[in-house]
Amino acid sequence: MRPFAYRRATDARAAVAALSEQPNAMYLGGGTNLVDLMRLGVVAPEALVDVTRVASDTVEETAGGGLLIGAGVRNSDLAAHPAVRRRYPMLAQAVLSGASGQIRNMATVGGNLLQRTRCSYFQDVSKPCNKRQPGSGCPAVEGDHRNLAIIGHSAACVATHPSDMAVALAALGTSVHVDGRRGVRQVTMPGLHRLPGDEPDRDTVLDPGDLITAVELPALPFAARSRYRKVRDRASFAFAVVSVAAALDVAGGVVRDCRIAFGGLAHVPWRARLAEEALRGSPATAAEFARAADAELARARPLPGNGFKVPLTRNVLVRTLTELAETP
Amino acid sequence: MNGEADTTRWGASTPVTVDLRLSVNRDEYPITVDTRETLLDTLRERLDLTGAKKGCDHGQCGACTVLVDGRRVKSCLTLTVTLDDREITTVEGLADGDTPHPLQTAFVDHDAFQCGYCTPGQLCSAVGMLAEAAAGWPSVVTPDMNGAPRLDDDEIRERMSGNLCRCGAYVNIVAAIGEVAR
Numbered sequence: 353m354r355p356f357a358y359r360r361a362t363d364a365r366a367a368v369a370a371l372s373e374q375p376n377a378m379y380l381g382g383g384t385n386l387v388d389l390m391r392l393g394v395v396a397p398e399a400l401v402d403v404t405r406v407a408s409d410t411v412e413e414t415a416g417g418g419l420l421i422g423a424g425v426r427n428s429d430l431a432a433h434p435a436v437r438r439r440y441p442m443l444a445q446a447v448l449s450g451a452s453g454q455i456r457n458m459a460t461v462g463g464n465l466l467q468r469t470r471c472s473y474f475q476d477v478s479k480p481c482n483k484r485q486p487g488s489g490c491p492a493v494e495g496d497h498r499n500l501a502i503i504g505h506s507a508a509c510v511a512t513h514p515s516d517m518a519v520a521l522a523a524l525g526t527s528v529h530v531d532g533r534r535g536v537r538q539v540t541m542p543g544l545h546r547l548p549g550d551e552p553d554r555d556t557v558l559d560p561g562d563l564i565t566a567v568e569l570p571a572l573p574f575a576a577r578s579r580y581r582k583v584r585d586r587a588s589f590a591f592a593v594v595s596v597a598a599a600l601d602v603a604g605g606v607v608r609d610c611r612i613a614f615g616g617l618a619h620v621p622w623r624a625r626l627a628e629e630a631l632r633g634s635p636a637t638a639a640e641f642a643r644a645a646d647a648e649l650a651r652a653r654p655l656p657g658n659g660f661k662v663p664l665t666r667n668v669l670v671r672t673l674t675e676l677a678e679t680p
Numbered sequence: 681m682n683g684e685a686d687t688t689r690w691g692a693s694t695p696v697t698v699d700l701r702l703s704v705n706r707d708e709y710p711i712t713v714d715t716r717e718t719l720l721d722t723l724r725e726r727l728d729l730t731g732a733k734k735g736c737d738h739g740q741c742g743a744c745t746v747l748v749d750g751r752r753v754k755s756c757l758t759l760t761v762t763l764d765d766r767e768i769t770t771v772e773g774l775a776d777g778d779t780p781h782p783l784q785t786a787f788v789d790h791d792a793f794q795c796g797y798c799t800p801g802q803l804c805s806a807v808g809m810l811a812e813a814a815a816g817w818p819s820v821v822t823p824d825m826n827g828a829p830r831l832d833d834d835e836i837r838e839r840m841s842g843n844l845c846r847c848g849a850y851v852n853i854v855a856a857i858g859e860v861a862r
Contacts, residue, residue, distance in 0.1 A: 355695045358715045358761050380762070387718070387757045388738050400715075402762055428751075432817040437825045448820040452842025453809060455739060457751045458758070588820075588841035589740075 353390050357399040361406055364531045364565050370401045371561045372533055379403045379563060381463030382426070384455050389468060393477045394484060404460065408565055411435065417571030423462030423529075423564045427517065428453070430461060440569060442578035442597045446520035449582045452589045462564035465518055465528070465544065468555065469511035469619075470591055471500060482508045483552040490552075493655065499593055502654040502661045504618040509552030510655060513545055513620055514591050520580055522621035523597040523613035526569055532562040542613065545620035552619070574601035574609060577679055581672045582615070583664060592616035594665045600676040602636045610673075612644075614665060617652075624648040627669070641673040642666065700764035704729065705773030719755035719763060720744045723770060731771035731800040735844070742843030745801035745808075746770045752808025754842075771800035774807065782860050783807060790856035794847035802843050806857045809839045813861070831861040 357374075361367035371377050377399035380386060389395045408422030411433050419435060430436060431447040451459065473479045473492050480488035492500055492510050500510045522542035530537050545556050558564075578599035584590040595615035601608045610631050612624040627648040634640040645666040652662050695714050702709045702722070709727055720737075723729040723746070735743035737756045744756040747769040774781040783806050786792070793799045813835075818825045821838045829835060836854050845853060 353716045355693065356715055357696050358698060358759075360762075380759075383759060383762075384739055384754070384757050387759060390716075391737070400759075404762070428812070428817065432812075432815070434826075437818065441825055444818065444825060445820060448818065452742070453812065453839055454742065454745055454752045454754045454805065454842045455757075457808070458753050588838050 353393075354396040354398070356390075356397055358402065359399065360402040364403075364406055364408070364563055367401050367403050367406055368531055368533060368561055368563055371563075374399050375560070377401055379462075381424070381460035382455075382458035383463075384451070384459045385463065385467040389475075392475055394468070394475060403462070403563065406565075408462075414568060414571075419569045421461055421567050421569065423460060423566055425461050427451070427456040427459045427461070427464060430517075431456070438576065440520070440524065440572075440575050440578065442523065442575065442580040442599060443517070443520040443569070445580035446516040446582075446595075446597060449580060449592075449595075450516035461517070461567055464515055465521075465564060465567075466556065466558075467515060470514045471511040472496060474511060483511055483548070483555075486551070486553050496657075497655045498657045499591070499616070500655065500658060501618050502658055502665075503622060503649075503652045504547045504620065505653070506548045506550065506552070508550050509548035509619065511548065511552065511619055512616055513555075513618065515621065516580065516582060516592060516595060516615055518545070518621040519595055519613045519615035520597040521567060521569075522623045523578075523599065523611040524569055524572060524575060525611070526567050528564055529566040529568060530558065530562050531565050532559055534559075536565075538568075542621055542623040548619045555619075572599065572611070575599040575611070577601070577676055578611070579672060579676060581668055583668055594661055594668055596665070596668050596672045598669070598672050598676060600636070600673060602677055605636055607631045607634050607636050607640075612648075612669065614648075614669075617661065617665060624669075626651070631673075636673075636677040638670055638674050641670045644673075645669045698761050700761065702727075702760070702763060702768065703766070704768045705770060706767075713760045715759065715761050717760045719746065719758040719760050719768070722760040723755065723768075729770050729772055732804075733797055733800060735798070735801075740844075741798070741801075742805055743798050743801040745805045745843065747804055747808055750808070750811060752805050769804070769807075771803050774803060781807070783810075783857065786856040786859045787853070790852045790859065791849075792852040792856040793845075793849050798843060798845045798847075802840070802845070802853055805840060805843045806860075809836075809857075810861060813839070831858065833858060836861070 378397040408424035582595040627644040630644040733743035735741035
């Protein structure tokens with residue numbers, strides 16, 4: 353690992369200022385992904401600015417009836433928070449279905465959003481990878497891509513975003529608070545992450561030096577009836593093959609409103625707006641849920657080795673919505 | 681090192697070192713660390729605390745699990761330089777003098793290991809896990825996320841999934857932890 357300087361910031365402005373002094377510096381949150389990537393040689397920052405002591409480890413009610421969650425809140429504290437469990441169960445479930453107890457105790461909300469893909473070619477510096485080294489090629493297209501993207505990918509990159517939490521946040525329409533060299537701003541999810549196009553090295557719309565300071569959940573009363581369902585290759589401590597975050601507002605057997613996002617399918621947490629559109633005003637039946645899934649998945653372009661994800665996603669969505677519709 | 685720690689040597693190409701005080705098992709260690717050093721390496725190579733084990737060194741096996749301020753973490757992914765005001769507990773610090781921790785006794789009683797390499801991590805992880813459950817934290821298999829979790833075998837397996845045992849002693853590990861949990 354390359355030697356690096358270490359600086360600890362105690363407020364967001366100081367952290368942003370520290371990073372702007374040094375182009376090859378990075379923020380350090382829980383370190384669960386970054387320290388590993390440094391050890392693998394995937395990234396080699398000259399300096400780390402530790403932002404875990406920036407005062408951002410609180411969960412607060414907002415005037416609009418939502419929740420403001422500091423970027424430094426640990427994943428385990430987020431999932432255990434009573435208001436998150438009661439009002440946004442799919443978020444608590446998403447966080448709890450990711451990683452392991454130890455990792456969740458370390459990982460922060462901000463770091464979870466900015467973790468990198470687990471595509472094996474990205475993590476192996478002996479292989480080409482357009483995300484790690486732009487222009488070097490993508491061996492995954494012809495190689496091992498069983499668990500890579502089926503929708504929204506490009507010839508340059510077929511990686512998936514690994515976060516479970518981000519899928520729930522994208523479904524909820526979460527506002528990400530960002531502090532940067534040009535001041536503060538907000539980015540609404542799913543707009544934080546970007547599709548690979550011909551610039552797969554850029555995971556998000558953030559600029560160099562931007563610091564996520566908080567995420568703001570909107571008031572969404574019907575999210576109390578929501579859940580996160582994750583399919584993976586083993587029972588626990590594995591990344592999603594397919595996952596669904598869904599919230600359903602049903603009255604008189606008809607879907608009044610819904611929120612749906614998929615994980616494990618794309619370079620971004622995939623908000624299923626076509627499925628949502630197809631469902632609003634429809635009967636809350638398995639047949640309609642399948643129709644909504646098909647509306648979204650018509651855009652899927654699976655690779656030779658991951659076509660199974662299309663029917664799997666359809667089935668997981670139908671099952672999840674059916675359970676939600678049956679929830680009293 | 682204070683809250684605004686600054687090693688000042690931006691763009692270093694030679695090792696950067698920092699002086700700090702580590703608190704491990706209630707002992708204070710003044711130490712100079714390379715910023716690249718993980719807690720696992722500091723414990724094993726510098727402080728002669730070899731209980732925490734290096735399995736995968738990528739946060740996937742759990743053999744390196746220790747407690748930081750009472751919470752279980754992976755010491756192989758924790759940079760020592762971040763820890764100067766934290767209280768670290770390793771497997772060497774679980775016993776009360778000559779009296780083993782109840783989990784240590786239960787692991788012996790239930791034969792919850794074969795080679796023993798993963799055991800220090802299993803023990804520290806279980807201590808942290810029981811505290812999480814006592815605080816009412818749900819897991820992804822908890823039937824009622826708003827209720828108090830009941831630590832049955834499914835719950836223990838899910839909550840301990842960050843600790844691998846290549847000997848496959850899981851059945852006895854679950855039994856040992858279950859005895860202390862109930």
